[in-house]
Amino acid sequence: MPPDAPASAPARVRGLLAVRLWPRRPALAAAVAVLVALVLLAVLAPLLTSLDPVATDTSATSLKPGSPGHPLGTDLLGRDLWTRMLYGARTSLLVGLTAAAITVGLGVLIGGLAAIAPRWLDGLIARTADVLLALPLLVIVLALAAVAGPSLGLVVAAIALTSWMPVALIVRAELRGRRERLYVRAAYALGLSRWQVMWRHLLPGALPPVASIAAFEVGHAVLTESTLSFLGLGVPPNRPSWGNLLTEAQSHLLTGEWYTVAIPAAAVVVTIVAVNAVAGAVAGPSGEGGTW
């Protein structure tokens, strides 16, 4: 401890969750607002549009954004882009949230196990995660997807199976790091049981980084969903998701319907940016900025 601790106190305070949020508050508020709005739009989709996302209308094809009745325009087959974006948000956010939840659950479980496991098991888990992290599991997933046929469940499972490693490694590092901390020793010295120490000191301490990476994982899942769908191996083809919309519209980049690409792409980017903003704020200054 430096002798002039009080002088350095403000710097330390920034490390604490609550106070840390101050400097970036406007950006954070905007990010949260965006996410809340997106979730609301997705949940309330049937109330916000009366159209069917897959219904075509050959009398209203390729309408530009701002056309009457079609605020975001229509695609080549006359499907309303606003409706498709709303229902797409449902799918993309559903996949993103579920996959992230499973990823984080799996990661916390495995990471927690590694943290309390005997050395050999811990080493095994850590090594395995390292190796898996480095390998293109996506290829295998592609193969499985090609055979089994796309389904939401498969996408979610694929994302979770290929992205639990960073979570597990971070949880493990956090828990192990914290286990060595003096305050944990102090807690044992107070007569607390293992369980109490874990519950009161280890887990809550590991929470901000886990919360942060959980947020990143949501973004990552949305991103992976769109990539998988882009490769034709993600969400079932006719089900609107942002990734599917992008895939379908991709060939219109150069033709008149550029907005059918731009709008879903923007939605993906805005969502991930907002999620990352929240994640970054939760992580605090030491967070390296999460995953990949």
Add this chain to the structure above:
Amino acid sequence: MTSSGLTITGLTVDVPGRRVVHGLDLAVPAGRVLALAGPSGGGKTLTARAIAGLHPHGGTVLVNGRPSVRGRDVGYAFQDALASLNPTVTVRRHLTETVKAHGTGDPGAALARFGLDPALAAAHPFELSGGQAQRVALALATVHGPPVLIADEVTTALDPVTQAAVLDLVRAEARDRAILLITHDLAAAARWADDIAVMRDGRIVEQGPADRILADPQSDLARGLVAAATAAPVAAEAPPGDGEAVSVQGLRRVLRSRRRTTVALDGADLAVRPGEAVAIVGRSGSGKSTLVGALAALDRPDAGTVLRGGRDVWALRDRDRRAVRRRTGLVFQDPLASFDPRHTVRQAIAEAGPYDDDLLRYVGLDPAMAARRPATLSGGECQRVAIARALAQKPDVLLADEPTSGLDVLTEDRVLRLLTGLRRDHGITIALVTHDLRVARRVADRVVVLHAGRIVEDVPARALDDARHPETRRLLDATALTGKWA
């Protein structure tokens, strides 16, 4: 004013928003050591950094009558020597790059001057012990022969024997240069400096020859510092009871890390009677902290027994052992790190036992602090919260592991007084670990000296001066107030 050495006039230092050093005047002639002493937060370190050119400042800093050139004129040894060395580069690289930058100096000779084997030049900083690191840092600061050396709290983290050795070497550097010694320890200042400047709140409160300040402090601050440094032992008010509150027999503990194994305790025996205050003294690496861990029933020994109230704690069931721990207060060297950073003071205390404002009042803190987090407290306040937490456990034994080593002298005094008070008011048995015999004397009835994992000395505190074991003598010499450098 002499033109040789360091001359400072009207030095001001600002940090964003406020002024920390208000017009300081100092002169350190070549060949003399000036100790800049004072409590934490007084601006000592900022002053030193400003002189070295690490921090912008107002006023003038002259070296040998000319404005100082950064790097060339002022050598600077940092408080945390290890951290001040680049971990990825060898000692030799550090020395040669400085030599190259200034075109003068001899790395081998610099190491030799600080009593280091020139072969150490091939080592990386992390391979050095604390004392070695500090010597390397000093060699690095002086290798190119700067006319001024600033030693900024260079011995805070060292045990007294090493501290004495290092400061002797610093003192020896004063032959041809001016030395500014930054310290919060007036005893050290008195022993190794020619002159002392006492500083508080960015101003020099008192300045004069060391002997004079020690003998006849004029300002309240100097008086307080002197009093703290020379405080008399506190006699035990309640005689210790019979039996054993806690004892260890034939304790052996081996620490294994990936790279090496260390025998930290090698057959240590110790018994502490109820109500007694025992100081466990030893140098770094003597096994003191390991002994505390064993006494607290936290770490299972490899051999030997730990008895609490006559029962072997490692033969108990888990639940009963936890009950033993609950009756044992533990205060750490780094109090801040011993608190969960997310918990408030109130939460931290409540975890040990029912929270009560009186606990904070007892340790001399404002109950309003209960809502704050430990990180916002000063080191002394933190340590007092730690004691309050230990108190909340209603312990019958309090173990304190170097509770004052990070604190300045005045704060240390307050904490030590609290500990003695604890014993007086609550009859708590105290085992205090320290490397500082002065601290031991102030608190303990009995002093045991730990050396290489064994108890080598066990004497009543008042008979400490007559102790014969060489290790005890070394510790005594290192903390002697008088007995100037020779």
Add this chain to the structure above:
Amino acid sequence: MPGMVKRPVMAVMAVVLAAAVASACGQGDEPASGKGDGSLTYAIGDEPETFNPGLQDEHTDPVTELVFRGLTRHDRDNKVVPALARSWDIAPDGRTYTFALRPGVTWQDGKPFTADDVKFTIETVRDAGADSPLSRNFTMVRSVEAPDPATVRLRLDEPFAPMLDAVSMGMLPKHLLQGKKLTDPGFGRRPVGTGPFTLTAYKHGQYAELTAFDGYYEGKPGLKKVVVKYVPDDSARLIQLRNGEVDAANLAPQQAGKAGGHRLEVYPTADYRALMFNMKDPVFADRRVRQAMNHAVDRDAITRSVVLGYGTPAKGPLDTGPYAAAPGFAFAPAKAASLMKEAGYAKNAHGSWAKSGRTVKFELTTFAEDSLRVAILNVSATQLKQQGFDVDPRPRPRDWVRKHWGDLQGMVVGWGTPYDPDSSVYGPFASSQALDKGGSNYGSYSNPAADEALEAGRSTLDPAKRKAAYTAFQQALQDDPPFVWISYLKTINAVPKDLTGPAQRTLGHHGYGFFWNAETWRYN
């Protein structure tokens, strides 16, 4: 401190920038096309696994088409004309074909082309079984005789009307393939034929480079080089065309207007799209339901929207050939409604046709990778829903579909051939070719009238009798429709303005056949 960082950072930035500038400049001054050296670079999406004509079906990809020649070939009206065979003679019973080979033809490696090669080719393909899709064309060939190097005689077990079409298949060099399997990958990638262009370089996934074959039997081609570049992505093809990276490209309908300074060659194809039904599903049992659905689909609207007019509403499976006779179905919701009522259906609360509580509910699927079929799927599903049919549009991956043919309910399919009708109607519609018999009648369609007509059509060589047979066949499909006919497609190719030679013809699947007369192409 900020100054401290500059040098290394600047160095890195400089390198990155230099690389960017260098590459940008490198591109800028490249010529926009290879016209100067008489070469044509053409971008197409599909790349075959092999260039062996024996392993492809009758719609051959450009490379195979340019490298190989068959005994016969098709002219601009898709009539069979001589190629490697100078002339032929068919015995009156239709069981013996005698071909007189063109003299002096050599393989691209210089070896002479002889009757032995023809014998080898036909026997090998016939015996290849499942390995070769074309083996079905030769199963009735009892023997192939080569009495002399310039004569080949086929003896058939039974008459097979499309035989002259069948031998338009590229002939294979015996001296290179003898002793090897037909599927030999080496030959499939480095083919040697008797066609106007030689494959001189092939990079899988990139391009195939074809050089004019000096020894081509009709004389040296006008172009020195044809490079076929494989660019699967629609946008990428357009970008490369506009960017000057390719001279010509196969384009999607919506890209037609964006081809810049190129000439569009828009040709009709025999390739139609239709909704196929699985007759094993009771929903489709009543022919009136299928007729009603045919009346419920607005083909004009689909042609207008999905292919932007680059298509023709379909009436039946043979619209583009000489046997076209299908009356077709008009878009007539009232007619559809009356047919449904006649079949005993009534509109339920959701506006769907229902009979005893069951709606006309089925899943309509297709290859999800095929965006055109998916578009047709969605538009026709919407139209059918509007008319009260309970359609669930659900594209699925190609691999999934392939493994579930028998479980499909409805599927957007594509068939059609510009050549002899038999090859594209016998398989899909003859009950003998039903799926569970190993055929390609995936809907298990069974119609005795159609069967009879199909057999008649393939077993006679008399043009008038064949015409009558196929007219009867189309009428049978009109009465009991196996499909909802949607649209014939047109293929769009952008070529350099100064390229002469491409001539309109009805093309095959994927628009293959664009290079049918490439030996006559040249730059002005």
Add this chain to the structure above:
Amino acid sequence: MALRAVRRLATAALVVAALSVVCFGLLDAAPGDPAASVLEARSGGRPPSPAAIAELRGEMGLDDPPPVRYWRWASHALRGDLGTSYMSGRPVTETLGDTVPWTLLLTASAVLLSFAAALAVGLVAALTRRAWLRRGIDLLLFVMGGMPGFVVALLLLYAFAAATHLMPSGGVSRPGEPVTAYGLLAHLMLPACALAFGHHFGVYVRLVENGVGRLRDAPHVQNARVRGLPRRTVVVRHLMRPGLVPFTARLGVGVGTLVAGVYATEVIFSWPGMGREAISAARAQDHPLLIAIVLVTGLIVIAANLAAELIVAALDPRARTGRADAA
């Protein structure tokens, strides 16, 4: 040190072996019959007869129990024979020989580009005192962090090829023309950039920024300054060398991420690498090819990890002695 190297190599070999088992097992467990796929593909999508499938299965050796097949495959693989592709019938090694160099070229360029740029931007962000610059970088990274790789690729394609005709949009050269260094650089630019500046780019910038920024006021850097060392030495030796250790330690993972991103990039830019091959192999259940590609990718990543470890060891002596805190 030598012992460590041997151990690392042994571990790597073990990982490759484990990977091959996993791939083999996963593909084996997947529903679907490669023999049927092959026949369907050969017959233009017509369902093959059970007899033909059975025959081909026998020919392909698919009827043996999985361990036998794995052993057969592995023993061949050890002798450098990775089998033949189900679809094209070509030896897998030939296909790899055609495609892997292109993927390596693309990946290596992207790695260099990505890491060099991350280094540059990260250093600027860490060391600049100009708030607007740092905020600008923050914003840029934020937006980039939200961009899927294929969106970046499409944007680049549109901006540089479609709209401005500045750069070629795909392939490695004009077909039929020899590949020149100059032309190759031009064709490499867009795909390499697309791969390099995906959503992961920000992570590397942050690693540099935090690694170096954390040390900006570290005691040893101050010590270096107070000793009057030249700025260059202070920045390079005392700030960057230790500060880049976390960044370097992640290079291996970074290469892995880039390799994973190569699939979409290769598809979009018609790059003739193994990524495109992998996707078609996955779709066609071409197991020999697929396994080989996965293994090659694994090898690349493992090699990258080893290289990163070596660099870290060179940068940071703590890593040499196996101290965990170096990373």
